[in-house]
Amino acid sequence: MAIIVNKEEKRRAIAQSCSELLLENGIDNLTIAQIAQSAGIGKGTVYEYFENKEDIVFEIITLFMIEFERRALEQIQSAASAKEKLQLFLGLMFEDEFDRRHLGLYQEYLAISLVQGTPQMVEFSLLCREKFAHILGDILELGIAKGEICEASRGLISALMLFGRGVVVDSKVTGIEAKAEIAQFLDTLFELIKIGEVK
Template identity: 55%
Template sequence: MAIIVNKEEKRKNIALSCRELLLKHGIDKLTISQIAQTAGVGKGTIYEYFENKEDIVFEIITTFIVEHEKKLEEISLADISTREKLFHFFYLLFENETAKKHLNIYKEFLAISLTHEAKEMLEFSEQCREKFIMILNRILEVGTTSGELNGEMQISASSLVLFGTGLVVDSRLTTCNVEQEIDRLLNIIVKERK
């Protein structure tokens, strides 16, 4: 017949080659032409591998979120106090300039999925949420058995995820001091140890 390319692989490669482009311009300013040029293919080729613009942006963002989850995993397994784990868990997206770029992209992703009811996007968000909850639960369990957390309080990981989402969204406001907010939350759920 003719050449057979690994569609899935090429899809990922195109996405990978445009990571920096997305970080630099953000979703809105990113054009398909730019993407095609950066990936070194024709514009039409993009549509061989992606449904539409969201689809490709989504694929790129996925790579970021997967990395993010990996870091969260590391935090949950690190040899630090539960309080520190939780702090880093929430503060991860704010820690430095690179993190803030990722934060911006994540905010844009949230913005899109708030207005577009794309099924795949929602499913992916669900999966992320569940993963976050899983990791948080592990941290909470360790903290409870070690006595670091206010165990009788029945903190649920899903509530904490809501707090985290709020943090991401409201961090755009100057009246929201991220570090302080996290500390306040931790003061409630983590026992004083003296």
């Protein structure tokens, strides 16, 4: 036998070495040759670890989502009401702090999924969906327990995620102001689901 490398680890290392370039230039302006160069490996070696260029974006997004989830959970804790929590969660990707470039790469990932989504990508997206559904579920459940919002709010989990997806897409496609849309929606929604008034 010869050298055995940890494929997973090296895959991550290669992806990370070019993530700066990818974040800055986008996938279409980055060649495999550049990626190989940035990782200090040969062009052929890239294909030992990735199917193609898109697969590299996928790897970076995977790492990004781990960080995103961590940050989401952290941020949410700092909010008091269910409404604030939702606002933070839905708006997190649009925080300046949360590097706008990551949003751009995430949008590129969605574009890839829309056109040439692989089963792995679908599986990953479903996993994210479950995780986020769980986070949203907790927020709503706590709000219900605290008497902030009505029982029926429980049925909104999926819709909130789809709304969020729409905002991510449309902030690029139509250039809507993401945080304003989120705020406006939550204002209206809470007018409907908050407890203490007659419709």
